[in-house]
Amino acid sequence: MTNNAKTYTIDVHHVTRVEGHGNIRINTRDGVVEDVKLCIVEANRFFESFTRGMTPHEIPWVVGRICGICCVGHQLSATKAVEDAQGIAVSPQTVLLRKMLNESQFLQSHVLHVYFLAVPDFVGAPSVIPLIKTHPEVVKRALRLKKLANDYTEVMGGRTIHPMSNTLKGWRRLPDLERLEQVRNRLVAAVPDLLETVGIVKTLKIPGYERETEFVSLKHPDEYALYEGDVFSSDTQSGVPVRDYRSVTNEFTVAHSTTKWSRWHRDAYAVGALARVNNNFDQLHPEAKSVAETLGLKTPCYNPYMNNVAQVVEIVHCAYNSLAMMETVLNGGLREEDIGHTPKAGRGFGAVEVPRGILFHEYAFDEAGRCCDANAIIPTSQNVNNIEQDMKAFVPLMLPEMSQETLTLHMEMLLRAYDPCISCSVHMLNVEFVD
Amino acid sequence: MKPKVAFFDFASCEGCQLAVLNCEDVLLDILGLVDIVEFREAMSETAPRFDVAFIEGSINREQDAERLRDIRARSTYLVAMGACACIGNVQARSNFIAPAENFQRVYGVEDRNRVQTDPEFWPLWAHTRVRAVHEIVPVDFELRGCPLVPEEFVHLVKSLVTGAIPRFSTQAVCVECKMLENECVYDQGETCMGQITRGGCKAICITNGYRCDGCRGVLPHANLTAHHGLLKSKGLSEPQITNRYRLFCSAESLGRVGRTGHDK
Numbered sequence: 001m002t003n004n005a006k007t008y009t010i011d012v013h014h015v016t017r018v019e020g021h022g023n024i025r026i027n028t029r030d031g032v033v034e035d036v037k038l039c040i041v042e043a044n045r046f047f048e049s050f051t052r053g054m055t056p057h058e059i060p061w062v063v064g065r066i067c068g069i070c071c072v073g074h075q076l077s078a079t080k081a082v083e084d085a086q087g088i089a090v091s092p093q094t095v096l097l098r099k100m101l102n103e104s105q106f107l108q109s110h111v112l113h114v115y116f117l118a119v120p121d122f123v124g125a126p127s128v129i130p131l132i133k134t135h136p137e138v139v140k141r142a143l144r145l146k147k148l149a150n151d152y153t154e155v156m157g158g159r160t161i162h163p164m165s166n167t168l169k170g171w172r173r174l175p176d177l178e179r180l181e182q183v184r185n186r187l188v189a190a191v192p193d194l195l196e197t198v199g200i201v202k203t204l205k206i207p208g209y210e211r212e213t214e215f216v217s218l219k220h221p222d223e224y225a226l227y228e229g230d231v232f233s234s235d236t237q238s239g240v241p242v243r244d245y246r247s248v249t250n251e252f253t254v255a256h257s258t259t260k261w262s263r264w265h266r267d268a269y270a271v272g273a274l275a276r277v278n279n280n281f282d283q284l285h286p287e288a289k290s291v292a293e294t295l296g297l298k299t300p301c302y303n304p305y306m307n308n309v310a311q312v313v314e315i316v317h318c319a320y321n322s323l324a325m326m327e328t329v330l331n332g333g334l335r336e337e338d339i340g341h342t343p344k345a346g347r348g349f350g351a352v353e354v355p356r357g358i359l360f361h362e363y364a365f366d367e368a369g370r371c372c373d374a375n376a377i378i379p380t381s382q383n384v385n386n387i388e389q390d391m392k393a394f395v396p397l398m399l400p401e402m403s404q405e406t407l408t409l410h411m412e413m414l415l416r417a418y419d420p421c422i423s424c425s426v427h428m429l430n431v432e433f434v435d
Numbered sequence: 436m437k438p439k440v441a442f443f444d445f446a447s448c449e450g451c452q453l454a455v456l457n458c459e460d461v462l463l464d465i466l467g468l469v470d471i472v473e474f475r476e477a478m479s480e481t482a483p484r485f486d487v488a489f490i491e492g493s494i495n496r497e498q499d500a501e502r503l504r505d506i507r508a509r510s511t512y513l514v515a516m517g518a519c520a521c522i523g524n525v526q527a528r529s530n531f532i533a534p535a536e537n538f539q540r541v542y543g544v545e546d547r548n549r550v551q552t553d554p555e556f557w558p559l560w561a562h563t564r565v566r567a568v569h570e571i572v573p574v575d576f577e578l579r580g581c582p583l584v585p586e587e588f589v590h591l592v593k594s595l596v597t598g599a600i601p602r603f604s605t606q607a608v609c610v611e612c613k614m615l616e617n618e619c620v621y622d623q624g625e626t627c628m629g630q631i632t633r634g635g636c637k638a639i640c641i642t643n644g645y646r647c648d649g650c651r652g653v654l655p656h657a658n659l660t661a662h663h664g665l666l667k668s669k670g671l672s673e674p675q676i677t678n679r680y681r682l683f684c685s686a687e688s689l690g691r692v693g694r695t696g697h698d699k
Contacts, residue, residue: 043445043446043495043499044446044538044541045446045495045526045529045565046529046532046537046540046541047526049529049536049540049541050526050529050537053674054678054682055678058682061645061648062525065448065450065525065526065581067448067449067450068447068448068449068451068452068453068582069449069450069453112453116456143459143462143463146459147457147460150457158639158640158644159643160454160457161457162450162581162582164639164640164643164644164645165643167645171644172643172645173643173644253542253546253549255553255555260542370678
């Protein structure tokens with residue numbers, strides 16, 4: 001059955017298996033799409049307002065609470081912004097530990113997203129739970145990988161969610177090397193699990209819809225940029241420094257979303273795993289490149305559903321890159337550093353890549369060293385505009401060939417493919433077909 | 436019949452639901468004991484009634500309060516999960532700022548005026564105040580902390596399944612910290628909320644080199660006057676003390692007692 005010559009609205013309220021709350025609304029009249037809206041319906045939390053009055057070292061600790069899944073990234077981006085404002089330079093040891101902490105979260109988040117949130121769509125299950133009976137080995141492997149990644153974060157940060165070890169200038173308590181060695185050994189032993197993950201993803205039927213867009217990510221001359229670099233555009237093939245991030249995001253508000261929207265060189269741009277792999281493919285670990293080849297990911301890739309594949313490529317990259325960083329730490333050891341600091345006035349900017357894309361933080365402090373201005377721009381608010389553009393482009397193509405049900409599923413899959421983290425200050429999606 | 440369990444999220448980082456998913460070692464065992472019928476972050480299904488409803492997040496809008504009342508009416512037990520649900524958590528700090536000011540700082544003057552005067556924006560943008568779950572509906576059990584302590588979640592589920600009464604720590608964080616023989620935070624020149632904060636976290640933040648900021652909420656009979664005096668004796672000014680009490684505890688009596696007129 002097709003939907004030609006029909007007039008209806010698709011309304012998906014509170015799309016599931018995403019972080020935060022959102023709705024999708026599609027209006028069609030006589031087989032023509034009249035309107036597609038991605039509605040973000042998360043309640044406001046006002047982090048940028050209530051952080052005023054806080055001390056520099058309280059900021060990263062509190063703003064990590066913007067998102068449980070990206071808590072490490074928020075903490076790191078805010079730490080860099082506050083350090084910039086306070087004129088603090090950090091040691092190579094601290095940078096290395098932060099990269100490890102960051103990549104531990106990439107591993108955890110990508111494994112969670114690929115196995116728990118995305119795979120059920122591709123095997124026709126409503127959630128991961130029925131898979132426990134039908135695919136027990138897959139679920140157990142997912143749990144093994146996730147636990148390993150979580151333990152990695154805990155060893156580095158002191159706790160899996162909202163870790164407390166990292167602060168301005170360095171580490172409050174350095175990671176225990178014996179425990180780090182155990183994690184290293186488990187990560188070495190996890191290689192077969194990683195290969196199986198690639199094997200599963202290879203069997204998934206990825207919808208073949210493409211729309212050219214602008215990809216934005218960090219770019220670094222010496223490495224696959226996840227922790228530092230300039231803000232790079234695939235459209236201009238050039239970058240701007242992080243402190244000019246507002247010229248990138250150009251935020252604006254729309255009535256149907258509590259999140260702000262972004263655009264740079266065209267109507268919308270994309271951030272996240274696919275944007276990073278597109279922009280920085282050459283700097284991926286060789287093993288990750290070979291996985292990309294195995295999974296048919298060739299750059300430039302304009303199919304947003306391929307973001308799940310890009311996540312698997314990054315899982316492999318972060319695993320091998322982490323092993324190398326672990327070797328450095330285990331061979332060289334760690335030394336205690338002075339993390340004392342007297343707060344002062346200033347304004348600073350920070351950005352890191354988090355699993356869902358580039359994340360900006362900015363803070364200013366007054367003469368008393370108290371926060372007097374704050375701004376954070378999260379990956380999902382940069383992506384929502386691009387997701388809506390995808391929907392507007394794909395729905396007319398899907399309408400003639402798909403039932404309402406299939407179309408709805410494809411819209412939900414599209415949204416989930418971006419791995420939206422809507423709880424970051426706002427809630428996101430609902431597909432609504434209305435007669 | 437296995438008990439039907441559901442998870443709901445309101446204004447929060449959703450880290451407590453993630454903390455539940457992170458119980459990898461026992462997750463499959465728990466799933467053998469209960470039927471999870473709603474868990475929006477992880478699954479698509481929904482259900483009409485629940486034996487246990489876990490509520491994550493604070494209540495910031497009237498539409499959220501209504502949704503919470505509906506969940507309460509369909510649940511036998513209701514659990515407030517995490518600091519946002521139990522005490523409002525960090526975002527309750529925005530309660531001490533005028534709503535128009537909050538909107539202006541986040542969205543700018545023009546958009547603030549638009550969301551407050553254009554009826555199209557009202558349903559989504561009707562922020563009231565940040566409230567804990569118990570301020571709207573009766574709560575049967577609390578899993579405190581930011582994020583919740585996974586062991587406490589597992590203990591609660593086991594108790595509910597076996598019909599036992601769950602037991603949670605009634606000690607201060609400070610007591611647990613002493614038992615772990617941590618060096619006192621005050622001796623390192625920092626200040627601490629551990630003396631007045633509900634325990635059960637095994638003083639995890641202090642053990643990892645930081646201080647206690649009171650995310651588990653204030654003990655019912657804590658001597659706040661003495662604690663205030665202690666902070667003052669360590670050289671903290673009144674605005675600094677207010678700021679400190681309001682990091683995580685704004686919706687608690689402590690945040691209100693800590694009111695000194697230095698709200699900016």
